[in-house]
Each structure stands twice: as C-alpha cells, then as structure tokens.
C-alpha cells in the first residue's frame with residue numbers, strides 16, 4: 400500500500416447543483432461535491448463563501464439537483480463562475496428554471512431529480528462559509544425517469560460523480576447488486 404497523507408479524496412463524491420435566488424429574484428446555481436445525507440430527512444453541504452452563500456443568508460431555502468452526463472458541461476461551468484463576477488451566469492447554462500412548490504428556490508427542469516430543502520442548522524459559521532444541515536422538504540423526479548412501479552429509475556438518469564483525485568467527472572454505471580440482500584449469501 401502507498402501512503403498519500405491527508406487529502407479530500409472521499410470516494411465517490413456527488414455532483415450537486417445548488418439552486419438559490421439572488422437578491423433580485425433571478426435564479427443562481429453552483430456545483431458542490433462536499434455534501435451528503437446527514438440524517439433520515441436531512442442532508443449536509445460544506446459551503447464556502449459564494450454568491451449562493453449570500454443567497455442562503457437571506458433565505459434558508461434551496462434546491463439540490465443531481466448532475467448528469469447531459470448537464471455536465473454547464474454543471475462544471477456553474478462551479479467555476481460566480482454570479483458575483485457574472486450576473487448573466489445562468490443564461491449560458493441554457494437551463495430552464497421554475498419555482499419550487501415546497502421551497503422558495505428554483506427548480507432546474509433539465510435535471511431528472513431534485514431535492515427541495517430548507518436549512519435547519521449552520522455549523523462553524525465564519526467569513527469562509529459554514530456547514531449546512533438542511534431538511535428535505537420534498538423530492539421531485541421528472542416523470543420520464545420513473546420505472547414501471549412509479550419509482551425513480553436511477554439506471555436511466557445518467558448521473559455523474561466527481562473524482563477529486565483526477566478532477567474528473569465519471570458516469571455512474573449500471574446496478575451490480577442488491578443492498579441488504581446480496582450480503583446474505585455469506586451469512
């Protein structure tokens with residue numbers, strides 16, 4: 400085994416698109432890899448100091464969409480350009496925004512699946528940002544990504560993950576097993 404010391408190499412990392420409203424009511428989006436499930440109905444995100452952070456200081460609501468192969472280029476773009484520097488930022492994504500029903504935040508309809516969230520706790524608040532714990536108020540799934548039983552069909556969503564070692568995006572592969580089931584073979 401080779402040692403690499405301390406690095407932010409948790410694998411795999413998600414590609415989360417955080418949707419908020421700017422002060423003028425226009426939608427903004429940013430890319431976040433440092434996030435995940437916190438509790439049964441809560442998620443966490445490690446937020447730096449961004450236009451999104453200022454938006455969240457005004458309003459605790461946001462959306463989280465899961466990036467796909469199809470949205471990858473614009474998903475990366477919203478992670479390298481700030482609305483602080485380019486007020487026209489979102490126009491270049493070509494994404495369509497509607498208003499979420501359960502949160503005061505934009506839903507980008509180009510994504511198969513979106514969480515509507517509200518911050519319940521900010522941890523370690525500083526000028527550099529904070530850690531968000533947020534309640535999942537609702538989950539939206541584009542009906543064309545539902546299976547025969549009406550459940551989200553993850554295999555068909557074309558989701559991507561972030562690889563922090565090579566700064567790369569990878570497509571998620573097909574299902575290879577059944578959780579809580581396949582391990583029983585060794586019981």
Ligand SMILES: Cc1cc2nc3c(=O)[nH]c(=O)nc-3n(C[C@H](O)[C@H](O)[C@H](O)COP(=O)(O)O)c2cc1C
Nearest residue numbers: 429430431432433446447449450451478480481482
């Ligand atoms: C792959 C990738 C992952 C990122 N992950 C995070 C993250 O977890 N937390 C964070 O605060 N910023 C993260 N960023 C940076 C923000 O997305 C970036 O600063 C963005 O431009 C902020 O936009 P805004 O200022 O318009 O809100 C990431 C960027 C990329 C490209």
